[in-house]
Amino acid sequence: MYEIIILLRADLEVNKTAEYYESLSNGLGTKFFNEYQEYIETLKTFPFFEEKYDTVRTLPLKKFPYTIHFTVDENKKIVSVQAVISNYQDPNITRLKL
Incomplete structure (x- = not known):
């Protein structure tokens, strides 16, 4: 089992996106947040998704057009959501620099 660390940037992005979806339709922000949380739970047991940029891996959400960008420290068993x-x-503007 991997420990999940969510960086402030990611936390703010999730909250901002959930608020945006909620402003579009009552309950839609909650659906976005719940899907995101399900994917975070998946990362606890299986974090080895597509390696996109050097050490950064990605996991796209299924129902919403967003992708989780994260790193994995296999030795310490830590997934850091970037x-x-x-x-x-x-992607040239938002590309993560680690």
Whole structure:
């Protein structure tokens, strides 16, 4: 089992996105947050998804156009969630620098 650490940037992005979806439709923000939480739970047991940028791995949400960007420290059994990014953002602007 891996420990999950969510960086402030990712936490703020998730909250902002949930608020945005909630402003569009009552309950939609909660659905976004719940899907995100399900994927975070998945990372606790299986964090080896696509390696995108050097050490950064990605896991796209299924129902919403967002992708979780994270790193894995196999020795310490830690998954660090770096960002939750809209799939419509320019990847050259939002690319993570670690």
